[in-house]
Amino acid sequence: MDPRFQWDDATETLEALADDLAARVRISLPVKLTKDSDGHTVALQPLIKAVQKAPDGKVSLVSLPVISDIPIQHGGGGGVTVTHPHKEGDEGVFLFSHRSLDAWWQQGGEQPQIDARMISHSDGFYLPNVRSTPRKLSNVSTTSTQIRSDDGKHFSDWNPTTGTISHSVDGGKHVSTVSKDGGITHSADNGKHVVSLTDGGISLKTAMKLAMDASKGLDVKGPLAVTGKITSTQPIGAGILNGALSGGIGAIVGTLITLGVLASGAPSERIQQARYIINAAWSR
Structure with a gap:
Protein backbone atom coordinates (compact mmCIF):
# COMPACT_ATOMS: atom_id res chain seq x y z
CA MET A 1 0.00 0.00 0.00
CA ASP A 2 1.16 3.52 -0.78
CA PRO A 3 2.26 5.05 2.59
CA ARG A 4 0.31 8.19 1.76
CA PHE A 5 -2.95 6.27 2.13
CA GLN A 6 -2.12 5.67 5.80
CA TRP A 7 -2.63 9.30 6.81
CA ASP A 8 -5.86 11.28 6.79
CA ASP A 9 -4.58 14.11 4.60
CA ALA A 10 -6.75 15.23 1.67
CA THR A 11 -3.83 16.62 -0.36
CA GLU A 12 -1.80 13.44 0.02
CA THR A 13 -4.83 11.36 -0.90
CA LEU A 14 -5.46 13.35 -4.09
CA GLU A 15 -1.78 13.12 -5.09
CA ALA A 16 -1.82 9.37 -4.57
CA LEU A 17 -4.93 9.05 -6.71
CA ALA A 18 -3.37 11.23 -9.43
CA ASP A 19 -0.22 9.10 -9.45
CA ASP A 20 -2.29 5.94 -9.71
CA LEU A 21 -4.31 7.38 -12.60
CA ALA A 22 -1.18 8.49 -14.46
CA ALA A 23 0.29 5.02 -14.09
CA ARG A 24 -2.74 3.60 -15.87
CA VAL A 25 -2.57 6.01 -18.84
CA ARG A 26 -0.46 4.65 -21.72
CA ILE A 27 0.68 6.66 -24.72
CA SER A 28 3.62 4.90 -26.35
CA LEU A 29 6.40 2.41 -25.66
CA PRO A 30 9.71 1.54 -27.33
CA VAL A 31 9.50 -1.99 -28.71
CA LYS A 32 11.36 -4.54 -30.83
CA LEU A 33 10.09 -7.22 -33.18
CA THR A 34 10.09 -10.76 -31.81
CA LYS A 35 9.94 -12.30 -35.30
CA ASP A 36 9.98 -11.33 -38.98
CA SER A 37 6.83 -9.56 -40.16
CA ASP A 38 4.51 -10.61 -42.98
CA GLY A 39 4.45 -6.97 -44.09
CA HIS A 40 1.09 -6.21 -42.50
CA THR A 41 1.32 -6.86 -38.76
CA VAL A 42 4.06 -7.39 -36.18
CA ALA A 43 4.61 -9.05 -32.81
CA LEU A 44 6.29 -6.67 -30.39
CA GLN A 45 8.21 -6.97 -27.14
CA PRO A 46 8.00 -3.79 -25.01
CA LEU A 47 11.48 -2.61 -24.02
CA ILE A 48 10.49 -0.83 -20.79
CA LYS A 49 9.95 -3.08 -17.80
CA ALA A 50 6.99 -2.62 -15.51
CA VAL A 51 7.22 -2.04 -11.76
CA GLN A 52 5.43 -4.74 -9.82
CA LYS A 53 4.71 -4.34 -6.12
CA ALA A 54 4.01 -7.39 -3.99
CA PRO A 55 1.48 -7.36 -1.11
CA ASP A 56 4.36 -7.13 1.33
CA GLY A 57 5.54 -3.92 -0.36
CA LYS A 58 8.50 -5.46 -2.15
CA VAL A 59 9.10 -3.95 -5.62
CA SER A 60 10.41 -5.87 -8.66
CA LEU A 61 10.85 -5.20 -12.37
CA VAL A 62 9.06 -7.51 -14.81
CA SER A 63 8.92 -7.71 -18.59
CA LEU A 64 5.65 -6.79 -20.22
CA PRO A 65 4.00 -9.49 -22.37
CA VAL A 66 4.48 -9.66 -26.14
CA ILE A 67 1.95 -7.60 -28.10
CA SER A 68 0.71 -9.48 -31.18
CA ASP A 69 -1.04 -8.62 -34.46
CA ILE A 70 -0.19 -4.91 -34.42
CA PRO A 71 -0.71 -2.99 -37.70
CA ILE A 72 2.38 -1.43 -39.30
CA GLN A 73 2.41 2.25 -40.17
CA HIS A 74 3.68 2.49 -43.78
CA GLY A 75 4.64 5.94 -45.02
CA GLY A 76 2.60 7.02 -48.01
CA GLY A 77 -0.42 8.78 -49.45
CA GLY A 78 -2.10 9.72 -52.70
CA GLY A 79 -1.85 6.21 -54.10
CA VAL A 80 1.87 5.79 -53.31
CA THR A 81 3.33 3.83 -50.39
CA VAL A 82 6.90 3.25 -49.23
CA THR A 83 7.42 -0.26 -47.88
CA HIS A 84 10.42 -2.08 -46.47
CA PRO A 85 11.05 -5.36 -44.65
CA HIS A 86 10.54 -5.64 -40.91
CA LYS A 87 12.90 -8.17 -39.33
CA GLU A 88 13.29 -9.73 -35.91
CA GLY A 89 15.15 -7.38 -33.58
CA ASP A 90 14.13 -4.18 -35.40
CA GLU A 91 13.26 -1.36 -33.02
CA GLY A 92 10.37 1.07 -33.15
CA VAL A 93 7.54 2.60 -31.16
CA PHE A 94 4.19 1.13 -30.18
CA LEU A 95 1.55 3.86 -30.20
CA PHE A 96 -1.51 3.09 -28.06
CA SER A 97 -5.00 3.72 -29.40
CA HIS A 98 -7.46 5.35 -26.99
CA ARG A 99 -10.28 3.03 -28.07
CA SER A 100 -10.71 -0.51 -29.39
CA LEU A 101 -9.61 -0.98 -33.01
CA ASP A 102 -11.27 -4.31 -33.73
CA ALA A 103 -14.20 -3.20 -35.92
CA TRP A 104 -12.19 -0.63 -37.83
CA TRP A 105 -9.30 -3.05 -38.36
CA GLN A 106 -11.56 -5.74 -39.78
CA GLN A 107 -13.93 -3.63 -41.89
CA GLY A 108 -12.37 -0.20 -42.38
CA GLY A 109 -14.34 3.04 -42.55
CA GLU A 110 -16.24 4.53 -39.61
CA GLN A 111 -17.24 1.83 -37.15
CA PRO A 112 -18.88 1.63 -33.69
CA GLN A 113 -16.82 0.64 -30.69
CA ILE A 114 -17.59 -3.01 -30.01
CA ASP A 115 -15.49 -3.27 -26.86
CA ALA A 116 -15.39 -0.96 -23.84
CA ARG A 117 -11.63 -1.29 -23.28
CA MET A 118 -9.49 1.85 -23.45
CA ILE A 119 -5.72 2.37 -23.85
CA SER A 120 -5.13 -1.35 -24.04
CA HIS A 121 -2.08 -3.27 -25.21
CA SER A 122 -4.44 -4.94 -27.68
CA ASP A 123 -4.98 -1.68 -29.59
CA GLY A 124 -2.25 0.34 -31.21
CA PHE A 125 0.11 0.88 -34.14
CA TYR A 126 3.75 0.10 -34.85
CA LEU A 127 5.92 3.03 -35.94
CA PRO A 128 9.16 1.49 -37.25
CA ASN A 129 12.81 2.48 -37.01
CA VAL A 130 13.00 4.59 -33.87
CA ARG A 131 16.47 3.54 -32.66
CA SER A 132 18.27 3.28 -29.37
CA THR A 133 21.84 4.60 -29.13
CA PRO A 134 23.55 1.18 -29.54
CA ARG A 135 21.71 0.74 -32.86
CA LYS A 136 22.09 4.27 -34.20
CA LEU A 137 23.07 4.69 -37.84
CA SER A 138 26.58 5.81 -38.76
CA ASN A 139 27.40 8.52 -41.32
CA VAL A 140 23.89 9.92 -41.52
CA SER A 141 23.65 12.70 -44.11
CA THR A 142 22.61 16.04 -42.64
CA THR A 143 22.28 17.79 -46.03
CA SER A 144 20.27 15.36 -48.15
CA THR A 145 17.54 12.72 -48.08
CA GLN A 146 18.70 9.12 -48.36
CA ILE A 147 17.22 5.68 -48.76
CA ARG A 148 20.05 3.47 -47.56
CA SER A 149 21.14 0.18 -46.11
CA ASP A 150 21.96 0.30 -42.41
CA ASP A 151 25.67 -0.18 -43.12
CA GLY A 152 25.65 2.67 -45.66
CA LYS A 153 27.11 0.59 -48.50
CA HIS A 154 24.06 1.06 -50.72
CA PHE A 155 22.03 4.26 -50.94
CA SER A 156 20.02 6.68 -53.05
CA ASP A 157 20.80 10.31 -52.20
CA TRP A 158 18.66 13.35 -53.06
CA ASN A 159 20.39 16.68 -52.45
CA PRO A 160 18.11 19.74 -52.79
CA THR A 161 21.01 22.20 -52.52
CA THR A 162 23.16 20.87 -55.37
CA GLY A 163 20.23 19.52 -57.38
CA THR A 164 21.84 16.08 -57.50
CA ILE A 165 20.38 12.59 -57.32
CA SER A 166 22.89 9.77 -56.79
CA HIS A 167 22.57 6.01 -56.56
CA SER A 168 25.52 4.07 -55.15
CA VAL A 169 26.00 0.35 -54.50
CA ASP A 170 28.74 -1.73 -52.94
CA GLY A 171 30.43 1.16 -51.17
CA GLY A 172 30.64 3.35 -54.28
CA LYS A 173 31.86 0.65 -56.67
CA HIS A 174 28.99 1.44 -59.03
CA VAL A 175 27.49 4.96 -59.08
CA SER A 176 24.85 6.74 -61.16
CA THR A 177 24.46 10.50 -60.78
CA VAL A 178 21.98 12.98 -62.24
CA SER A 179 22.91 16.63 -61.71
CA LYS A 180 21.34 19.89 -62.83
CA ASP A 181 24.81 21.15 -63.83
CA GLY A 182 26.78 17.99 -64.59
CA GLY A 183 24.26 16.00 -66.63
CA ILE A 184 24.10 12.23 -66.22
CA THR A 185 27.06 10.04 -65.30
CA HIS A 186 27.22 6.27 -64.89
CA SER A 187 30.38 4.84 -63.34
CA ALA A 188 31.11 1.12 -62.89
CA ASP A 189 33.86 -0.91 -61.23
CA ASN A 190 35.33 2.03 -59.28
CA GLY A 191 35.53 4.34 -62.29
CA LYS A 192 37.04 1.89 -64.80
CA HIS A 193 34.01 2.34 -67.06
CA VAL A 194 32.29 5.73 -67.31
CA VAL A 195 29.46 7.00 -69.52
CA SER A 196 28.70 10.73 -69.40
CA LEU A 197 25.83 12.64 -71.00
CA THR A 198 26.28 16.40 -70.71
CA ASP A 199 25.52 19.58 -72.63
CA GLY A 200 28.89 19.10 -74.34
CA GLY A 201 28.03 15.66 -75.71
CA ILE A 202 28.22 11.99 -74.86
CA SER A 203 31.44 10.30 -73.79
CA LEU A 204 32.32 6.69 -73.10
CA LYS A 205 35.43 5.46 -71.31
CA THR A 206 36.25 1.87 -70.57
CA ALA A 207 39.33 -0.04 -69.46
CA MET A 208 38.19 -3.16 -71.29
CA LYS A 209 37.06 -4.25 -74.75
CA LEU A 210 33.85 -2.66 -76.01
CA ALA A 211 31.54 -4.96 -77.98
CA MET A 212 28.51 -3.85 -80.00
CA ASP A 213 25.97 -6.19 -81.60
CA ALA A 214 23.62 -4.35 -83.95
CA SER A 215 21.73 -6.91 -86.02
CA LYS A 216 20.21 -4.26 -88.27
CA GLY A 217 23.39 -2.25 -88.75
CA LEU A 218 24.81 0.98 -87.39
CA ASP A 219 24.08 4.43 -88.81
CA VAL A 220 26.37 7.37 -88.03
CA LYS A 221 25.32 10.88 -89.01
CA GLY A 222 27.96 13.59 -88.88
CA PRO A 223 31.78 13.61 -88.76
CA LEU A 224 33.41 10.52 -87.28
CA ALA A 225 36.85 10.85 -85.71
CA VAL A 226 38.76 7.69 -84.75
CA THR A 227 42.07 7.60 -82.91
CA GLY A 228 43.87 4.31 -83.38
CA LYS A 229 43.82 1.48 -85.92
CA ILE A 230 40.60 0.25 -87.54
CA THR A 231 40.31 -3.45 -88.34
CA SER A 232 37.53 -5.42 -90.01
CA THR A 233 36.67 -9.09 -90.49
CA GLN A 234 35.65 -8.23 -94.07
CA PRO A 235 37.11 -5.80 -96.68
CA ILE A 236 35.99 -2.30 -95.75
CA GLY A 237 33.76 -0.76 -98.39
Missing part, protein backbone atom coordinates in the same frame (compact mmCIF):
# COMPACT_ATOMS: atom_id res chain seq x y z
CA ALA A 238 32.76 -3.97 -100.18
CA GLY A 239 29.23 -3.79 -98.86
CA ILE A 240 28.95 -0.20 -100.00
CA LEU A 241 29.98 -0.96 -103.61
CA ASN A 242 28.15 -4.26 -104.20
CA GLY A 243 25.09 -3.50 -106.25
CA ALA A 244 25.50 0.25 -105.76
CA LEU A 245 28.22 1.10 -108.28
CA SER A 246 28.15 0.35 -112.01
CA GLY A 247 29.88 1.85 -115.02
CA GLY A 248 33.14 3.72 -115.28
CA ILE A 249 32.06 6.78 -113.31
CA GLY A 250 30.72 4.66 -110.50
CA ALA A 251 33.94 2.71 -110.31
CA ILE A 252 36.02 5.87 -110.13
CA VAL A 253 33.85 7.32 -107.38
CA GLY A 254 33.94 4.02 -105.54
CA THR A 255 37.71 3.93 -105.79
CA LEU A 256 38.06 7.39 -104.30
CA ILE A 257 35.70 6.52 -101.44
CA THR A 258 37.53 3.30 -100.73
CA LEU A 259 40.96 4.96 -100.65
CA GLY A 260 39.60 7.57 -98.23
CA VAL A 261 38.14 4.95 -95.89
CA LEU A 262 41.37 2.94 -95.92
CA ALA A 263 43.54 5.92 -95.05
CA SER A 264 43.90 4.79 -91.42
CA GLY A 265 45.30 1.35 -92.35
CA ALA A 266 48.90 0.29 -92.86
CA PRO A 267 50.28 0.92 -96.48
CA SER A 268 50.38 -2.78 -97.42
CA GLU A 269 46.87 -3.35 -96.08
CA ARG A 270 45.59 -0.25 -97.90
CA ILE A 271 46.98 -1.34 -101.29
CA GLN A 272 45.78 -4.92 -100.94
CA GLN A 273 42.24 -4.01 -99.90
CA ALA A 274 41.95 -1.21 -102.46
CA ARG A 275 43.05 -3.55 -105.26
CA TYR A 276 40.51 -6.15 -104.19
CA ILE A 277 37.59 -3.73 -104.03
CA ILE A 278 38.47 -1.92 -107.30
CA ASN A 279 38.64 -5.23 -109.17
CA ALA A 280 35.36 -6.31 -107.67
CA ALA A 281 33.71 -3.06 -108.73
CA TRP A 282 35.04 -3.13 -112.30
CA SER A 283 34.10 -6.75 -112.72
CA ARG A 284 30.42 -5.79 -112.37
Whole structure:
Protein backbone atom coordinates (compact mmCIF):
# COMPACT_ATOMS: atom_id res chain seq x y z
CA MET A 1 0.00 0.00 0.00
CA ASP A 2 1.16 3.52 -0.78
CA PRO A 3 2.26 5.05 2.59
CA ARG A 4 0.31 8.19 1.76
CA PHE A 5 -2.95 6.27 2.13
CA GLN A 6 -2.12 5.67 5.80
CA TRP A 7 -2.63 9.30 6.81
CA ASP A 8 -5.86 11.28 6.79
CA ASP A 9 -4.58 14.11 4.60
CA ALA A 10 -6.75 15.23 1.67
CA THR A 11 -3.83 16.62 -0.36
CA GLU A 12 -1.80 13.44 0.02
CA THR A 13 -4.83 11.36 -0.90
CA LEU A 14 -5.46 13.35 -4.09
CA GLU A 15 -1.78 13.12 -5.09
CA ALA A 16 -1.82 9.37 -4.57
CA LEU A 17 -4.93 9.05 -6.71
CA ALA A 18 -3.37 11.23 -9.43
CA ASP A 19 -0.22 9.10 -9.45
CA ASP A 20 -2.29 5.94 -9.71
CA LEU A 21 -4.31 7.38 -12.60
CA ALA A 22 -1.18 8.49 -14.46
CA ALA A 23 0.29 5.02 -14.09
CA ARG A 24 -2.74 3.60 -15.87
CA VAL A 25 -2.57 6.01 -18.84
CA ARG A 26 -0.46 4.65 -21.72
CA ILE A 27 0.68 6.66 -24.72
CA SER A 28 3.62 4.90 -26.35
CA LEU A 29 6.40 2.41 -25.66
CA PRO A 30 9.71 1.54 -27.33
CA VAL A 31 9.50 -1.99 -28.71
CA LYS A 32 11.36 -4.54 -30.83
CA LEU A 33 10.09 -7.22 -33.18
CA THR A 34 10.09 -10.76 -31.81
CA LYS A 35 9.94 -12.30 -35.30
CA ASP A 36 9.98 -11.33 -38.98
CA SER A 37 6.83 -9.56 -40.16
CA ASP A 38 4.51 -10.61 -42.98
CA GLY A 39 4.45 -6.97 -44.09
CA HIS A 40 1.09 -6.21 -42.50
CA THR A 41 1.32 -6.86 -38.76
CA VAL A 42 4.06 -7.39 -36.18
CA ALA A 43 4.61 -9.05 -32.81
CA LEU A 44 6.29 -6.67 -30.39
CA GLN A 45 8.21 -6.97 -27.14
CA PRO A 46 8.00 -3.79 -25.01
CA LEU A 47 11.48 -2.61 -24.02
CA ILE A 48 10.49 -0.83 -20.79
CA LYS A 49 9.95 -3.08 -17.80
CA ALA A 50 6.99 -2.62 -15.51
CA VAL A 51 7.22 -2.04 -11.76
CA GLN A 52 5.43 -4.74 -9.82
CA LYS A 53 4.71 -4.34 -6.12
CA ALA A 54 4.01 -7.39 -3.99
CA PRO A 55 1.48 -7.36 -1.11
CA ASP A 56 4.36 -7.13 1.33
CA GLY A 57 5.54 -3.92 -0.36
CA LYS A 58 8.50 -5.46 -2.15
CA VAL A 59 9.10 -3.95 -5.62
CA SER A 60 10.41 -5.87 -8.66
CA LEU A 61 10.85 -5.20 -12.37
CA VAL A 62 9.06 -7.51 -14.81
CA SER A 63 8.92 -7.71 -18.59
CA LEU A 64 5.65 -6.79 -20.22
CA PRO A 65 4.00 -9.49 -22.37
CA VAL A 66 4.48 -9.66 -26.14
CA ILE A 67 1.95 -7.60 -28.10
CA SER A 68 0.71 -9.48 -31.18
CA ASP A 69 -1.04 -8.62 -34.46
CA ILE A 70 -0.19 -4.91 -34.42
CA PRO A 71 -0.71 -2.99 -37.70
CA ILE A 72 2.38 -1.43 -39.30
CA GLN A 73 2.41 2.25 -40.17
CA HIS A 74 3.68 2.49 -43.78
CA GLY A 75 4.64 5.94 -45.02
CA GLY A 76 2.60 7.02 -48.01
CA GLY A 77 -0.42 8.78 -49.45
CA GLY A 78 -2.10 9.72 -52.70
CA GLY A 79 -1.85 6.21 -54.10
CA VAL A 80 1.87 5.79 -53.31
CA THR A 81 3.33 3.83 -50.39
CA VAL A 82 6.90 3.25 -49.23
CA THR A 83 7.42 -0.26 -47.88
CA HIS A 84 10.42 -2.08 -46.47
CA PRO A 85 11.05 -5.36 -44.65
CA HIS A 86 10.54 -5.64 -40.91
CA LYS A 87 12.90 -8.17 -39.33
CA GLU A 88 13.29 -9.73 -35.91
CA GLY A 89 15.15 -7.38 -33.58
CA ASP A 90 14.13 -4.18 -35.40
CA GLU A 91 13.26 -1.36 -33.02
CA GLY A 92 10.37 1.07 -33.15
CA VAL A 93 7.54 2.60 -31.16
CA PHE A 94 4.19 1.13 -30.18
CA LEU A 95 1.55 3.86 -30.20
CA PHE A 96 -1.51 3.09 -28.06
CA SER A 97 -5.00 3.72 -29.40
CA HIS A 98 -7.46 5.35 -26.99
CA ARG A 99 -10.28 3.03 -28.07
CA SER A 100 -10.71 -0.51 -29.39
CA LEU A 101 -9.61 -0.98 -33.01
CA ASP A 102 -11.27 -4.31 -33.73
CA ALA A 103 -14.20 -3.20 -35.92
CA TRP A 104 -12.19 -0.63 -37.83
CA TRP A 105 -9.30 -3.05 -38.36
CA GLN A 106 -11.56 -5.74 -39.78
CA GLN A 107 -13.93 -3.63 -41.89
CA GLY A 108 -12.37 -0.20 -42.38
CA GLY A 109 -14.34 3.04 -42.55
CA GLU A 110 -16.24 4.53 -39.61
CA GLN A 111 -17.24 1.83 -37.15
CA PRO A 112 -18.88 1.63 -33.69
CA GLN A 113 -16.82 0.64 -30.69
CA ILE A 114 -17.59 -3.01 -30.01
CA ASP A 115 -15.49 -3.27 -26.86
CA ALA A 116 -15.39 -0.96 -23.84
CA ARG A 117 -11.63 -1.29 -23.28
CA MET A 118 -9.49 1.85 -23.45
CA ILE A 119 -5.72 2.37 -23.85
CA SER A 120 -5.13 -1.35 -24.04
CA HIS A 121 -2.08 -3.27 -25.21
CA SER A 122 -4.44 -4.94 -27.68
CA ASP A 123 -4.98 -1.68 -29.59
CA GLY A 124 -2.25 0.34 -31.21
CA PHE A 125 0.11 0.88 -34.14
CA TYR A 126 3.75 0.10 -34.85
CA LEU A 127 5.92 3.03 -35.94
CA PRO A 128 9.16 1.49 -37.25
CA ASN A 129 12.81 2.48 -37.01
CA VAL A 130 13.00 4.59 -33.87
CA ARG A 131 16.47 3.54 -32.66
CA SER A 132 18.27 3.28 -29.37
CA THR A 133 21.84 4.60 -29.13
CA PRO A 134 23.55 1.18 -29.54
CA ARG A 135 21.71 0.74 -32.86
CA LYS A 136 22.09 4.27 -34.20
CA LEU A 137 23.07 4.69 -37.84
CA SER A 138 26.58 5.81 -38.76
CA ASN A 139 27.40 8.52 -41.32
CA VAL A 140 23.89 9.92 -41.52
CA SER A 141 23.65 12.70 -44.11
CA THR A 142 22.61 16.04 -42.64
CA THR A 143 22.28 17.79 -46.03
CA SER A 144 20.27 15.36 -48.15
CA THR A 145 17.54 12.72 -48.08
CA GLN A 146 18.70 9.12 -48.36
CA ILE A 147 17.22 5.68 -48.76
CA ARG A 148 20.05 3.47 -47.56
CA SER A 149 21.14 0.18 -46.11
CA ASP A 150 21.96 0.30 -42.41
CA ASP A 151 25.67 -0.18 -43.12
CA GLY A 152 25.65 2.67 -45.66
CA LYS A 153 27.11 0.59 -48.50
CA HIS A 154 24.06 1.06 -50.72
CA PHE A 155 22.03 4.26 -50.94
CA SER A 156 20.02 6.68 -53.05
CA ASP A 157 20.80 10.31 -52.20
CA TRP A 158 18.66 13.35 -53.06
CA ASN A 159 20.39 16.68 -52.45
CA PRO A 160 18.11 19.74 -52.79
CA THR A 161 21.01 22.20 -52.52
CA THR A 162 23.16 20.87 -55.37
CA GLY A 163 20.23 19.52 -57.38
CA THR A 164 21.84 16.08 -57.50
CA ILE A 165 20.38 12.59 -57.32
CA SER A 166 22.89 9.77 -56.79
CA HIS A 167 22.57 6.01 -56.56
CA SER A 168 25.52 4.07 -55.15
CA VAL A 169 26.00 0.35 -54.50
CA ASP A 170 28.74 -1.73 -52.94
CA GLY A 171 30.43 1.16 -51.17
CA GLY A 172 30.64 3.35 -54.28
CA LYS A 173 31.86 0.65 -56.67
CA HIS A 174 28.99 1.44 -59.03
CA VAL A 175 27.49 4.96 -59.08
CA SER A 176 24.85 6.74 -61.16
CA THR A 177 24.46 10.50 -60.78
CA VAL A 178 21.98 12.98 -62.24
CA SER A 179 22.91 16.63 -61.71
CA LYS A 180 21.34 19.89 -62.83
CA ASP A 181 24.81 21.15 -63.83
CA GLY A 182 26.78 17.99 -64.59
CA GLY A 183 24.26 16.00 -66.63
CA ILE A 184 24.10 12.23 -66.22
CA THR A 185 27.06 10.04 -65.30
CA HIS A 186 27.22 6.27 -64.89
CA SER A 187 30.38 4.84 -63.34
CA ALA A 188 31.11 1.12 -62.89
CA ASP A 189 33.86 -0.91 -61.23
CA ASN A 190 35.33 2.03 -59.28
CA GLY A 191 35.53 4.34 -62.29
CA LYS A 192 37.04 1.89 -64.80
CA HIS A 193 34.01 2.34 -67.06
CA VAL A 194 32.29 5.73 -67.31
CA VAL A 195 29.46 7.00 -69.52
CA SER A 196 28.70 10.73 -69.40
CA LEU A 197 25.83 12.64 -71.00
CA THR A 198 26.28 16.40 -70.71
CA ASP A 199 25.52 19.58 -72.63
CA GLY A 200 28.89 19.10 -74.34
CA GLY A 201 28.03 15.66 -75.71
CA ILE A 202 28.22 11.99 -74.86
CA SER A 203 31.44 10.30 -73.79
CA LEU A 204 32.32 6.69 -73.10
CA LYS A 205 35.43 5.46 -71.31
CA THR A 206 36.25 1.87 -70.57
CA ALA A 207 39.33 -0.04 -69.46
CA MET A 208 38.19 -3.16 -71.29
CA LYS A 209 37.06 -4.25 -74.75
CA LEU A 210 33.85 -2.66 -76.01
CA ALA A 211 31.54 -4.96 -77.98
CA MET A 212 28.51 -3.85 -80.00
CA ASP A 213 25.97 -6.19 -81.60
CA ALA A 214 23.62 -4.35 -83.95
CA SER A 215 21.73 -6.91 -86.02
CA LYS A 216 20.21 -4.26 -88.27
CA GLY A 217 23.39 -2.25 -88.75
CA LEU A 218 24.81 0.98 -87.39
CA ASP A 219 24.08 4.43 -88.81
CA VAL A 220 26.37 7.37 -88.03
CA LYS A 221 25.32 10.88 -89.01
CA GLY A 222 27.96 13.59 -88.88
CA PRO A 223 31.78 13.61 -88.76
CA LEU A 224 33.41 10.52 -87.28
CA ALA A 225 36.85 10.85 -85.71
CA VAL A 226 38.76 7.69 -84.75
CA THR A 227 42.07 7.60 -82.91
CA GLY A 228 43.87 4.31 -83.38
CA LYS A 229 43.82 1.48 -85.92
CA ILE A 230 40.60 0.25 -87.54
CA THR A 231 40.31 -3.45 -88.34
CA SER A 232 37.53 -5.42 -90.01
CA THR A 233 36.67 -9.09 -90.49
CA GLN A 234 35.65 -8.23 -94.07
CA PRO A 235 37.11 -5.80 -96.68
CA ILE A 236 35.99 -2.30 -95.75
CA GLY A 237 33.76 -0.76 -98.39
CA ALA A 238 32.76 -3.97 -100.18
CA GLY A 239 29.23 -3.79 -98.86
CA ILE A 240 28.95 -0.20 -100.00
CA LEU A 241 29.98 -0.96 -103.61
CA ASN A 242 28.15 -4.26 -104.20
CA GLY A 243 25.09 -3.50 -106.25
CA ALA A 244 25.50 0.25 -105.76
CA LEU A 245 28.22 1.10 -108.28
CA SER A 246 28.15 0.35 -112.01
CA GLY A 247 29.88 1.85 -115.02
CA GLY A 248 33.14 3.72 -115.28
CA ILE A 249 32.06 6.78 -113.31
CA GLY A 250 30.72 4.66 -110.50
CA ALA A 251 33.94 2.71 -110.31
CA ILE A 252 36.02 5.87 -110.13
CA VAL A 253 33.85 7.32 -107.38
CA GLY A 254 33.94 4.02 -105.54
CA THR A 255 37.71 3.93 -105.79
CA LEU A 256 38.06 7.39 -104.30
CA ILE A 257 35.70 6.52 -101.44
CA THR A 258 37.53 3.30 -100.73
CA LEU A 259 40.96 4.96 -100.65
CA GLY A 260 39.60 7.57 -98.23
CA VAL A 261 38.14 4.95 -95.89
CA LEU A 262 41.37 2.94 -95.92
CA ALA A 263 43.54 5.92 -95.05
CA SER A 264 43.90 4.79 -91.42
CA GLY A 265 45.30 1.35 -92.35
CA ALA A 266 48.90 0.29 -92.86
CA PRO A 267 50.28 0.92 -96.48
CA SER A 268 50.38 -2.78 -97.42
CA GLU A 269 46.87 -3.35 -96.08
CA ARG A 270 45.59 -0.25 -97.90
CA ILE A 271 46.98 -1.34 -101.29
CA GLN A 272 45.78 -4.92 -100.94
CA GLN A 273 42.24 -4.01 -99.90
CA ALA A 274 41.95 -1.21 -102.46
CA ARG A 275 43.05 -3.55 -105.26
CA TYR A 276 40.51 -6.15 -104.19
CA ILE A 277 37.59 -3.73 -104.03
CA ILE A 278 38.47 -1.92 -107.30
CA ASN A 279 38.64 -5.23 -109.17
CA ALA A 280 35.36 -6.31 -107.67
CA ALA A 281 33.71 -3.06 -108.73
CA TRP A 282 35.04 -3.13 -112.30
CA SER A 283 34.10 -6.75 -112.72
CA ARG A 284 30.42 -5.79 -112.37
